[in-house]
Amino acid sequence: MIILYNPKYSDRLENLRKPNNFYTDGLISKQDLNYCRNPTAAERPWCFVSTDYRKWEFCDIPFCPGRKVDPECKLTEMGREYIGMVNVTKTGKRCLRWDEKGFAASLPYEMLLLSFRDPYTKMNFCRNPMSKEMPWCFVDDGDLKWEYCSIPLCERPSAPECKESLSGSEYIGAKNWTVFGAPCLPWSPPIPKLKSSPFSEISSPDNVPDDHNNCRNPDTSPGPWCFIEWTPKNQNFPLKVREACHVRSCFREEIEKTCEAEGTCNSNGFEALQIYPECRMTTLGKEYRGTQSKTQSGKKCLDWKTFPLKDIRLLLQQQLPVSDMKTLNERQYISEFISKQDLNYCRNPTSAEQPWCFVSTFENPVWGFCDIPFCPGRKEPVECKLTEEGWEYAGSTNVDADGRKCQPWLTSDPERFRHLNFLAFPDQIMDYSSNYCRNPDPKNESLWCFTEETGTLKGRRQCKVPFCYEVYERSALEGKPAQGYPECLQTAMGKEYVGTTRKTMTGRPCLRWDSQPYGKLEDFDPKLSYDDHFRFGNAASHQDFCRNPTLRKQPWCFVADPGMKWEFCDIPLCPNYPNKTECKWTHKAEEYAGTLNVTASGKPCLPWSNYESLKKFWPRFPEDVRRENHNFCRNPTGRKDLASCLVRFDGSENILEACDIQFCPFHYLH
Structure with missing residues (x-):
C-alpha cells in the first residue's frame, strides 16, 4: 500500500529522532512516492507504515560495494576529531x-553537539565533546555514568x-586562508565583541595555541x-570579521581517486569521447572552456550577461559554505567576473563543485550543474591558454x-588580497607556495603575477603563456603536423588557412610577414594599416607561414628575391572539400569558414554585404565577401565576443549577435 505524507500531521513525527529545526513539512512531502528515504536526518532511511502517520519503520538498505567508511582511528591523542563508529568502552560496556534522557542535559551546548557535529553524533558512538583525555561515551552501570573508549x-x-x-x-x-584568499587571524586571544572565544571546551577538534589560525567550524x-582583518569602504581602521574557507568533501576526493585508478573518470560512466577543450581536466572544471549549454537535467542555459547580478550573496550561499561574510557585498568584481x-x-566562475549555469532569472537565481565529461587520460593541465584573459589556464608557468620569479599569491598583506578575485583561480588546491601565472583581476586582459614581495599592488608583471594554437604550430614545425x-x-583562396606550410x-623559404621586405604591395588596401590585413590584427603572429x-587566388608569402618578391604556396x-x-x-574564431548562419539564440543571420561599416575589414574575412554574398x-x-553575425538594423545601428561554434579537437595536446 502506498502511504504518502500529509503535512497537516507533522505533530505525529515526534517519535522520530531528529535534530531540532532540521526538517520541513515540504521536504518530507516531496519525497518520491512510497520509497525509503531519510528527510529527517534519522539514523538511516525509513518510511511510514500506517495511514495515520503514527507508525514508521527503518528500511534495510544495503551499503554500496567498496564504499568509503570513516576511519576507525584517531588523529590526535584526545580524538576530538574522531567520527568513527566504535560504540563500546574499554571494558566492553555498551x-x-x-x-x-537524563544525559544530554548534562552536556553544555547540547544542540550544537547533537545536531551539527557529524551525521552519527546523536547515536551511541564514542566521541570527545568535552575535552577529556580521549573519546568516551555514557554507560548504564550503577554509579558509573561514563567510560573511556579504546580508539587506536x-x-x-x-x-x-x-x-x-x-x-x-x-x-x-x-x-588557513578563506575562499577569497584572505589570510586567517589567530583564534586566540578571544575576538572582541564576542562573549568568549569561539573555541569553547567542546567545540574545537584540536588544541588552540596562540598562533593557531587554521580554518575550523566551532559553531x-x-x-x-x-576570522580575517577587513577594512570596509569609507573607513580607516580594520575590523575583525568572519569569512568562509573552501574545504572539499573527502567523499568527492575519494570518488575522484577511484575513477582515476580505474580509468573511468567521466560524468556518465562511459568513455569520454570529447577532446580538450570540449571536456574538463579537473573535478571543479574551472578550466573548462567548451560549448555545452545544457544542465544535467536537460535545461537550457541562459546567457551570463542577461543575469542581473546586483547582489550575489544568495548565489554564493547556495554554492559555497558562506554564512556571515560582511566582506561579500564589497567584492563587486565577482559580479563582473x-x-x-x-x-x-557551462562554466564555474564561483568554485562550485563542478561547472554550472543559470536556467532562470525570476526573482531569485536558479541554476543547475552541467554534466561535462572528463578528458580521457587527463593528468596535468595543458600548458597553453585558449583566451586572451587566460582565466582557464591552470598550468605551472611561474x-x-x-624570466623573473613570481611571488606566491596568498599573502599576509590585507590590501593586496582584497583587490583580487580568488574565485577566478582555476586551481583545485592552493597553498602558500602557489605562485603560478594567473589572472584574478577581471579588468586585466592577460595572465600575470607579482614579482615583488613588498607593496600592495606593485610588482605586477605580465606572463608569457602561449595560445594553444601556437603550441600546435611548434609541434608541426618539429615534424608532427596534423593530417x-x-x-x-577549406576554400580555394585559402584566406582561412591557419596551417604551418612555409615554403x-x-x-x-618564406620570409616573416612582420619584416615587410617590400613594403605594402599594390593589392594591399591603402586605407588599412599593414597589420589590419591579417587575422588578430597582427602580422608577427603569422610568422613566416x-x-x-x-x-x-591562393595563399602566398614573401621570398628573398627582389625580382619576384612573392610566390604562391602549394597547399592541398x-x-x-567543398564542405567546410x-x-x-581559436577562441575568437577569426579563421572560421563554416556555414553556420544562425546565432546562439536561434536568430537567422543577415547578409554581411548589408553591413557598410565592415567594408574596411573585408580583407580579414575567410572569403571574398564582395563576390560571395553570404550570411x-x-x-x-x-572582437572579444566570439564569431557573430548581423541580426537586425536598429535605425543607424547594426545589431550583432554571437554564434555557437564548437572548438576543433586539440589532439596534439594529448
Whole structure:
C-alpha cells in the first residue's frame, strides 16, 4: 500500500529522532512516492507504515560495494576529531545514545553537539565533546555514568585536507586562508565583541595555541571558517570579521581517486569521447572552456550577461559554505567576473563543485550543474591558454615574460588580497607556495603575477603563456603536423588557412610577414594599416607561414628575391572539400569558414554585404565577401565576443549577435 505524507500531521513525527529545526513539512512531502528515504536526518532511511502517520519503520538498505567508511582511528591523542563508529568502552560496556534522557542535559551546548557535529553524533558512538583525555561515551552501570573508549591512533596521523561531514566540524587540516584568499587571524586571544572565544571546551577538534589560525567550524556554520582583518569602504581602521574557507568533501576526493585508478573518470560512466577543450581536466572544471549549454537535467542555459547580478550573496550561499561574510557585498568584481563568461556555456566562475549555469532569472537565481565529461587520460593541465584573459589556464608557468620569479599569491598583506578575485583561480588546491601565472583581476586582459614581495599592488608583471594554437604550430614545425585540417584549405583562396606550410610551390623559404621586405604591395588596401590585413590584427603572429592577407587566388608569402618578391604556396584542399570544417581553431574564431548562419539564440543571420561599416575589414574575412554574398557567422574584427553575425538594423545601428561554434579537437595536446 502506498502511504504518502500529509503535512497537516507533522505533530505525529515526534517519535522520530531528529535534530531540532532540521526538517520541513515540504521536504518530507516531496519525497518520491512510497520509497525509503531519510528527510529527517534519522539514523538511516525509513518510511511510514500506517495511514495515520503514527507508525514508521527503518528500511534495510544495503551499503554500496567498496564504499568509503570513516576511519576507525584517531588523529590526535584526545580524538576530538574522531567520527568513527566504535560504540563500546574499554571494558566492553555498551554505549548509550548521546540524546538519551537524563544525559544530554548534562552536556553544555547540547544542540550544537547533537545536531551539527557529524551525521552519527546523536547515536551511541564514542566521541570527545568535552575535552577529556580521549573519546568516551555514557554507560548504564550503577554509579558509573561514563567510560573511556579504546580508539587506536592512525598509522599515519596526518590530518586530511578535506571534510568527512557536511559541516566539517571534525576538520583539523592546515588550510588557513578563506575562499577569497584572505589570510586567517589567530583564534586566540578571544575576538572582541564576542562573549568568549569561539573555541569553547567542546567545540574545537584540536588544541588552540596562540598562533593557531587554521580554518575550523566551532559553531553551527555550514562549513569551516576563520576570522580575517577587513577594512570596509569609507573607513580607516580594520575590523575583525568572519569569512568562509573552501574545504572539499573527502567523499568527492575519494570518488575522484577511484575513477582515476580505474580509468573511468567521466560524468556518465562511459568513455569520454570529447577532446580538450570540449571536456574538463579537473573535478571543479574551472578550466573548462567548451560549448555545452545544457544542465544535467536537460535545461537550457541562459546567457551570463542577461543575469542581473546586483547582489550575489544568495548565489554564493547556495554554492559555497558562506554564512556571515560582511566582506561579500564589497567584492563587486565577482559580479563582473561572472557576467564576463562566454554566452550561455557551462562554466564555474564561483568554485562550485563542478561547472554550472543559470536556467532562470525570476526573482531569485536558479541554476543547475552541467554534466561535462572528463578528458580521457587527463593528468596535468595543458600548458597553453585558449583566451586572451587566460582565466582557464591552470598550468605551472611561474615566471614573468622577462624570466623573473613570481611571488606566491596568498599573502599576509590585507590590501593586496582584497583587490583580487580568488574565485577566478582555476586551481583545485592552493597553498602558500602557489605562485603560478594567473589572472584574478577581471579588468586585466592577460595572465600575470607579482614579482615583488613588498607593496600592495606593485610588482605586477605580465606572463608569457602561449595560445594553444601556437603550441600546435611548434609541434608541426618539429615534424608532427596534423593530417587534414588545419594543414589544408577549406576554400580555394585559402584566406582561412591557419596551417604551418612555409615554403612556396617552387621550394623557396618564406620570409616573416612582420619584416615587410617590400613594403605594402599594390593589392594591399591603402586605407588599412599593414597589420589590419591579417587575422588578430597582427602580422608577427603569422610568422613566416603561407597566408593570403589580400585577395589573391591562393595563399602566398614573401621570398628573398627582389625580382619576384612573392610566390604562391602549394597547399592541398581539405579531404571534405567543398564542405567546410564546422569548428573553430581559436577562441575568437577569426579563421572560421563554416556555414553556420544562425546565432546562439536561434536568430537567422543577415547578409554581411548589408553591413557598410565592415567594408574596411573585408580583407580579414575567410572569403571574398564582395563576390560571395553570404550570411555565415564570422569574426573579421577580432572582437572579444566570439564569431557573430548581423541580426537586425536598429535605425543607424547594426545589431550583432554571437554564434555557437564548437572548438576543433586539440589532439596534439594529448
